[in-house]
Amino acid sequence: MRSTHEPGAPGPTSAGASTAGLTPLRRCATVLGMLVAVLVSLLLVVVLSFATTPIPGALLIRSSFNAGGVQGNEALGAYAPADVRRDADLAYTSSGRADERLDVYRRADATEPASTIIWVHGGGWVGGDKSQGENYSRILAASGATVVQINYTLSPEARFPTAVQQLDAATSYLLDHADDLGIAADRLFYAGDSAGSQVVATYLAALESPDEASLLGLQPQVQPKQVRGAVLFCGAYDVGAVQATGPFASFLNTVMWAYSGVRDWQSAEMLRQGSPIDAVTADFPPTFVSAGNGDPLESQSRAFAAHLQQLGVPVVTQFYDTDHEPPLPHEYQVLFSQYPEAIAATRAAVAFVGAHGGGDVDVDRVPVLAAAR
16 A cells, blocks of 8 residues: 655654664663653652642551551460450441441350450551450450450541540440340440550540530440449550650651541641540549550650549559660550560559459459469
8 A cells, every 4th residue: 555645744653753763872761761750750649649648658557557466466366365255246336337346255154244344446546456456355354354346447537536436336335235245334444555545535534524525426325333444555645745756756647647637637626625634534434554664655644644643533553664674665565475564564454454343353364464463
């Protein structure tokens, strides 16, 4: 077929034709320049995404936390008694979502409702899962307590105070099914670690104040007199006062942006609503508070415990001297294989529940805790 291209007229072009007349060296340089431009464009997209939304950073933190949580749970398997049964994935709302389910742990020989520990997991509000607390819950339940691990919607998929509202919904479910699940409705203990401690303390403070409960969108079925105590590990209770430098500052800015929904989170309204140190009263339940001396949030636990004591709330603490060796990290209480202090702190927490419950919780029924006497 004859070409219809006229002499002198511009011919067709293509990506290949644009470099056809170049020397091999110049052609390589041109292709390399194109690749660099593409990579720079992709880098700009990544940088802009981290600068305009907390989602990428929060998901990276979630992945890291979840990997650590799974490993930590596996390590605790060596200490978890076998004579504990689990009712898993009970839906505490009608949503059908996995983040609105809970697990209940009881001794296999339990026949009566028992003092109940309702545990809210940590993970910087952006990570964690109830399943990562399985073996720790088995250790606690071996004492005779009923132990509940709840899931809640993580940030940035949900913002404050969604997790607090879900704790309220889970509580209502537990009260409605108390007899079936071995829940002693008049002997409830709320417990949490890290972010979970903030959720728990915020919820318990709201139970004492109808105005605060309304502000948080709560309709509590539980009455304050049913709550016998709180167990709080490594939490944040005065969020605006958290001091952060270095890598921790980047972490804190990401998770607080995700949790509050506001990039400039230090001016967010949730700082007051989500800082239970500003809301607690003398009616706050007896509380066990602990954190390691190597925990960047340790000062938060010390300040919260001191504030409760000033209000006249019965408080039991497990703290360590600044120069304690080795330094005990954030969430030290689950690191049984690394720190004897983790076992001792867990023993103290269970003993606290036993002292404020109905006499049905005995720390010496748990082999690993009995050995820490």
